[in-house]
Amino acid sequence: MKQYKHSVSLDIEKCKGCTNCLKRCPTEAIRIRDGHAVINSDVCIDCGECIRRCPYQAKKATFDHxxxxxxxxxxxxxxxxxxxxxxxxxxxxxxxxxxxxxxxxxxxxxxxxxxxxxxxxxxxxxxxxxxxxxxxxxxxxxxxxxxxxxxxxxxxxxxxxxxxxxxxxxxxxxxxxxxxxxxxxxxxxxxxxxxxxxxxxxxxxxxxxxxxxxxxxxxxxxxxxxxxxxxxxxxxxxxxxxxxxxxxxxxxxxxxxxxxxxxxxxxxxxxxxxxxxxxxxxxxxxxxxxxxxxxxxxxxxxxxxxxxxxxxxxxxxxxxxxxxxxxxxxxxxxxxxxxxxxxxLFPKDLEYRPVGKFDEDLSTAMQKMSEIETLAASLPALDCGSCGAPTCRAFAEDVVLGGRSVDECIVYMRERISELGKNPEQETDQSSGEDQP
Ligand code: SF4
Ligand code: SF4
Known part of the structure; x- marks a missing residue:
């Protein structure tokens, strides 16, 4: 697909990674990575909402001069x-x-x-x-x-x-x-x-x-x-x-x-x-x-x-x-x-162009969707943004589809450490198996 050219962008020097924009982006196009916002260009619709929300003027719109x-x-x-x-x-x-x-x-x-x-x-x-x-x-x-x-x-x-x-x-x-x-x-x-x-x-x-x-x-x-x-x-x-x-x-x-x-x-x-x-x-x-x-x-x-x-x-x-x-x-x-x-009139029909499809293959897509549902259900549902995703559900998608680690959820990690403290044998069991919940 041809890369969409956006007018809304980030001034990385000004961004404090405060998550204000992350929570208000209507298409969940923003993530916080390495302490600053990153915009997913496939999903951004240039609505300008992040420009309105950023207290540090780190989001900007580019026009011709x-x-x-x-x-x-x-x-x-x-x-x-x-x-x-x-x-x-x-x-x-x-x-x-x-x-x-x-x-x-x-x-x-x-x-x-x-x-x-x-x-x-x-x-x-x-x-x-x-x-x-x-x-x-x-x-x-x-x-x-x-x-x-x-x-x-x-x-x-x-x-x-x-x-x-x-x-x-x-x-x-x-x-x-x-x-x-x-x-x-x-x-x-x-x-x-x-x-x-x-x-x-x-x-x-x-x-x-x-x-x-x-x-x-x-x-x-x-x-x-x-x-x-x-x-x-x-x-x-x-x-x-x-x-x-x-x-x-x-x-x-x-x-x-x-x-x-x-x-x-x-x-x-x-x-x-x-x-x-x-x-x-x-x-x-x-x-x-x-x-x-x-x-x-x-x-x-x-x-x-x-x-x-x-x-x-x-x-x-x-x-x-x-x-x-x-x-x-x-x-x-x-x-x-x-x-x-x-x-x-439009030169041709308006077409649905979804992004972030789970997979081209239907059965793989179904399986990924099921993994996302399972993981999302095990997350704390606080939508706190500290993992860098706007919601727990979006974070579950990032883990299953985007290679993030579930350990980036601090609440999940805290609960896991606390369980391990109560039941130290669990560490030996889990370390030999899968890392996912
Ligand atoms: S609101 Fe502004 S400072 Fe905060 S993460 Fe977004 S761009 Fe960065
Ligand atoms: S312009 Fe709108 S869609 Fe794009 S990142 Fe900002 S808030 Fe999200």
């Missing part, structure tokens, strides 16, 4: 809708868009604009026959990767439609080539201003074998600090924004779903809630739902780790900004029943 893009002839900024919620007293998004031009971008294309088009296509998709309900949104790359790693029965529930970031990248390049026929496609840099590291990983890896239409992903906080120095409150900016209430609503939880005008929806945010909802859907607990909007970050994209503002405050600001906007500035001209273009 604004300065790296200078070499490109024509730079187009793609601000995410959540970007507008970062600014105090902003009453017109054109101040932000003008600021982006002032710091060196040649053009801007709002992702909110593409989001309004995706909303229209989603409505059409939901009216088709043979749709697998509930339809799950595809906008959050953390959720999509999580489903492909862990929820085999939900892969065909994910709407097979490219997220707004992709459509925005594609449209931005096409429009630039039309406006400036002297440009070649390679002269153009499409730069997404991202609230989270998962979007950076998504762009680096491409999606389902296709290269992303976005070329660079810069952090929202990086651009925010460049922008506040140049934004001029006393100069009325040119009216360039082309998005409405619907596009802006995608920034926070429930915005995408409520724009579908279909009451049978559920919207959840925060990675733990997302996993809970996916578990429930997989077990068939929500038969009445038609659409499920899931966002890994608390509050939706406004809660991404690369934002600067508290997500609740950002959300309130966006509500105020939306108030005077038209519902949408991107209604499709064609009749509502006319479907959608081929290129908006």
């Amino acid at each position: 604004f300065e790296d893009i200078d070499a490109k002839k024509y730079r187009i900024a793609l601000p995410a809708p959540s970007f507008y919620g970062q600014f105090v007293d902003l009453d017109d998004v054109d101040y932000v868009l003008q600021g982006l031009l002032d710091i060196g971008f040649n053009d801007v294309f709002e992702v909110a604009r593409a989001a309004e088009i995706v909303t229209e296509y989603t409505r059409r998709y939901m009216r088709e026959e043979n749709v697998s309900y509930p339809v799950i949104n595809s906008a959050c790359p953390v959720v999509v990767r999580l489903i492909t790693l862990r929820f085999p029965y939900l892969c065909d529930h994910v709407i097979p439609m490219m997220p707004p970031i992709e459509l925005a990248g594609k449209m931005a390049r096409e429009e630039a080539l039309q406006k400036h026929p002297e440009l070649k496609p390679e002269d153009i840099a499409i730069v997404f201003i991202s609230p989270c590291p998962a979007k950076a990983s998504y762009v680096k890896n491409g999606f389902l074998g296709e290269k992303s239409h976005v070329d660079y992903v810069v952090s929202m906080s990086d651009i925010y600090f460049k922008l506040i120095g140049v934004m001029k409150k006393n100069v009325i900016p040119k009216a360039v924004s082309q998005s409405g209430m619907i596009g802006m609503s995608w920034a926070s939880t429930g915005g995408e779903a409520s724009a579908l005008f279909n009451d049978k929806y559920l919207a959840a945010d925060g990675i733990e809630n997302v996993i809970r909802v996916l578990d429930e859907i997989e077990t068939g607990h929500f038969p009445m739902l038609q659409f499920v909007e899931l966002n890994a970050c608390p509050g939706g994209c406004v809660g991404g780790v690369a934002t600067v503002e508290n997500p609740y405050i950002a959300r309130v600001r966006l509500q105020a900004l939306r108030r005077y906007l038209p519902v949408s500035q991107n209604r499709l001209e064609k009749d509502d029943n006319e479907g959608y273009p081929e290129e908006i």
Whole structure:
């Protein structure tokens, strides 16, 4: 399998091995080895939860640098809708868009604009026959990767439609080539201003074998600090924004779903809630739902780790900004029943790609599973993390599958030593046999 390129990584010098991240990683991707955290790249979904939890800032997100893009002839900024919620007293998004031009971008294309088009296509998709309900949104790359790693029965529930970031990248390049026929496609840099590291990983890896239409992903906080120095409150900016209430609503939880005008929806945010909802859907607990909007970050994209503002405050600001906007500035001209273009759809089906399979051979896999169950039952069930695994069950898997020694569990060892103290003959018996319980 091709190695997945991650944006979340560890600064080993700063890591104290404190186990805070270990306990909160939703996919149990972290272990503590030799006094510091190690991330299993096969299982990490770039949710950024470990960045939020680390008290020593040892976990970090890697983005492209604004300065790296200078070499490109024509730079187009793609601000995410959540970007507008970062600014105090902003009453017109054109101040932000003008600021982006002032710091060196040649053009801007709002992702909110593409989001309004995706909303229209989603409505059409939901009216088709043979749709697998509930339809799950595809906008959050953390959720999509999580489903492909862990929820085999939900892969065909994910709407097979490219997220707004992709459509925005594609449209931005096409429009630039039309406006400036002297440009070649390679002269153009499409730069997404991202609230989270998962979007950076998504762009680096491409999606389902296709290269992303976005070329660079810069952090929202990086651009925010460049922008506040140049934004001029006393100069009325040119009216360039082309998005409405619907596009802006995608920034926070429930915005995408409520724009579908279909009451049978559920919207959840925060990675733990997302996993809970996916578990429930997989077990068939929500038969009445038609659409499920899931966002890994608390509050939706406004809660991404690369934002600067508290997500609740950002959300309130966006509500105020939306108030005077038209519902949408991107209604499709064609009749509502006319479907959608081929290129908006996933290039191929989303596939379940499990990692950490016990074994290719079914009987060996069953045997390993049984060994894990037996060992897990003999462990203290404290989930203390002192062995370097997040739970006793994960430690049992590490012993059976990953060659760790059960002696690394200090509670198990203490109990064993205490038993040996009471019954010294046991040592002679055990030393001649297997080391496992
Ligand atoms: S939270 Fe994780 S990365 Fe941060 S110091 Fe503790 S073990 Fe290291
Ligand atoms: S980014 Fe998320 S999945 Fe990856 S190691 Fe951190 S907490 Fe775990």
